[in-house]
Amino acid sequence: MKILAxxxxxxxxxxxEQALVHSGHxxxxxxxxxxxxxxxxxxxxxxxxxxxxxxxxxxxELCKWIRSQSFPGYVFxxxxxxxxxxxxxxxxxxxxxxxxxxxxFDVAELIVRIRTGQRIxxxxxxxxxxxxxxxxxxxxxxxxxxHLERIREYxxxxxxxxxxxxxxxxxxxxxxxETIYLTSPLHDIGKVGIPDYILLKPxxxxxxEFNTMKLHTIIGGETLGAAARxxxxxxxxxxxxxxxxTHHERFNGSGYPRSLKGEQIxxxxxxxxxxxxxxxxxxxxxxxxxxxxxxARSIILADRNAQxxxxxxxxxxxxxxxxxxxxxxxxxxxxxxxxxxxxxxxC
Numbered sequence: 001m002k003i004l005a006x007x008x009x010x011x012x013x014x015x016x017e018q019a020l021v022h023s024g025h026x027x028x029x030x031x032x033x034x035x036x037x038x039x040x041x042x043x044x045x046x047x048x049x050x051x052x053x054x055x056x057x058x059x060x061e062l063c064k065w066i067r068s069q070s071f072p073g074y075v076f077x078x079x080x081x082x083x084x085x086x087x088x089x090x091x092x093x094x095x096x097x098x099x100x101x102x103x104x105f106d107v108a109e110l111i112v113r114i115r116t117g118q119r120i121x122x123x124x125x126x127x128x129x130x131x132x133x134x135x136x137x138x139x140x141x142x143x144x145x146x147h148l149e150r151i152r153e154y155x156x157x158x159x160x161x162x163x164x165x166x167x168x169x170x171x172x173x174x175x176x177x178e179t180i181y182l183t184s185p186l187h188d189i190g191k192v193g194i195p196d197y198i199l200l201k202p203x204x205x206x207x208x209e210f211n212t213m214k215l216h217t218i219i220g221g222e223t224l225g226a227a228a229r230x231x232x233x234x235x236x237x238x239x240x241x242x243x244x245x246t247h248h249e250r251f252n253g254s255g256y257p258r259s260l261k262g263e264q265i266x267x268x269x270x271x272x273x274x275x276x277x278x279x280x281x282x283x284x285x286x287x288x289x290x291x292x293x294x295x296a297r298s299i300i301l302a303d304r305n306a307q308x309x310x311x312x313x314x315x316x317x318x319x320x321x322x323x324x325x326x327x328x329x330x331x332x333x334x335x336x337x338x339x340x341x342x343x344x345x346x347c
Contacts, residue, residue, distance in 0.1 A: 001118065004039055006030045006050035006062065007080070012103075016049060019107045023114065033057025037065060046073055047117050049110070051103075052081035052092070060095045067096035076117035080105060130236075134185035146330040147279055148185040153326040154275035155184040161315035162271070168311075171267065183240040184272050187247045190220025214248070217257045221245030242266040247273045250307045262309075270309045274300065274316055277307070282327055293324055 003025045005016040013029055020027040028043060030036040034056040036048065048066065052059040059079050066075050079097040081088070092100050098120070099113045134148050159177040162168045191199060194216050198209045205213060221244045228237035246260060246269030253261030265273075281296035291299075297320065304313045316323065 001047065002026045002028060002043065002045050003047045003049060003114070004028045004030060004036060004043075004045045006033065006036045006048065006054070006059070008032050008051065008054040012051065012080075015107070016110075019110060023111050025114070033059065033062035033065070036062055040066070040069075040071075040075075044072070045075065046121050047076045047078070047114065049078045049080065049114075052079055052083060059097075060091065063092070063095040063097050074121060076121055078110075078113055078117065130182060130240075131185055134189060147283065149330040150279050150326060151187065151272070151275050152181045152184045153330065154278060154323060155271050156181040157319045157322050157326070158271045158275065158312060158315045161318050162267075162311065165311055165315070168267070179236050179239050180243075180268055180271060183236050183243055183268075184275065186220070186224065186240045187243045187272050187276060188216060188220065189223065189244055190216035190218065193219040214256050217245050217248055239266075239268050242268045243272045245269070247276055249273070251309050252306045255307070265309075270312050274308050274312050278316070278323065279327075293320070293327070 003020050005013060005020065005027055006029075007013040007016060008031050010031075013031070017027045017029060028039055028045065030039055032054040033050070036050065037057065039045070040048075048062070050059040050062055057065070059081070063077050063079065066077060076099075077097045078099040078101060079092050080101050080103050081092070082103045089100055098117065101110060101113060131148065156177050159172050159180050163172040163174075163177065165172075194213060198205065198212055201209065221241055224237060224241040224244050228241050243266075245257070246265050249255035249258065249260045249265045249269060250273075251262060251265070251270070253259050278296055278300065281291045281299060282293060284290040297317075300308065300313060300316065304310045
């Protein structure tokens with residue numbers, strides 16, 4: 001792993017370099033925070049070990065700068081310092097440091113801290129693996145574009161808004177919002193079991209074909225459910241199972257595959273249902289044009305209490321400006337959208 005070591009003391013920097021090389025890492029070296037910033041702008045680095053007291057830009061300022069950036073992955077920061085007061089520790093952690101090591105440090109202890117950082121960073125690969133799995137399923141449908149990116153953004157927006165609702169204050173935690181962001185792209189994983197002639201049909205499905213298409217919820221739910229049972233302590237697998245199985249259930253009980261109604265539908269499924277429908281309405285398909293946001297909005301409002309939990313609809317309305325922004329950010333090159341409800345029975 002590439003690790004950036006930052007220290008204005010040449011001897012300390014040499015010790016860091018040797019420790020990193022001996023532990024199998026690739027060191028990058030900087031003599032102060034400003035030089036570290038230049039390296040971080042050019043090199044993919046996931047860990048920084050920095051002295052606190054340095055000229056130009058000190059370690060605390062470097063931490064704050066790192067946390068202000070949008071790097072592709074998380075950057076784990078270990079701060080080295082002779083400061084030992086509680087206030088100093090609080091300042092370092094508040095600035096964004098993950099570990100705090102007192103100088104002069106023991107090399108063996110530093111290696112242990114690096115391994116701790118590697119374990120934490122490895123959790124991020126879980127996100128990558130899950131999204132790659134979702135992409136594999138979606139790759140069979142060339143029309144979906146950046147559907148997965150939009151679905152997870154929409155789902156997290158709704159969850160964050162619902163966290164403000166008194167009905168969900170103990171349910172929708174920051175962890176819930178992050179988990180639904182992670183797992184909502186797996187909603188259609190069961191489509192890997194649907195034949196191509198149905199999945200890729202350029203037009204409306206027959207009743208028999210539609211019944212086969214419905215099976216993707218059961219296939220996805222059973223597949224992810226088996227993993228959730230084997231690893232019972234892994235919460236994200238449970239939510240992924242819920243979403244795959246229930247994102248086509250309807251609040252009034254007319255959905256599939258189990259005709260669940262109201263609170264019988266897991267909240268994660270109710271959230272993903274609206275996110276999925278909004279994206280389907282506002283995206284172009286071979287059999288339909290993309291609808292404008294206002295048209296999609298009117299359709300969703302008309303299905304309040306029918307297809308959708310009214311509180312989920314309210315959360316969508318509260319965040320609709322962010323929905324527009326996400327649709328634009330993760331959008332495709334589209335033909336002009338339909339801007340009127342004329343001829344649309346569901347408006």
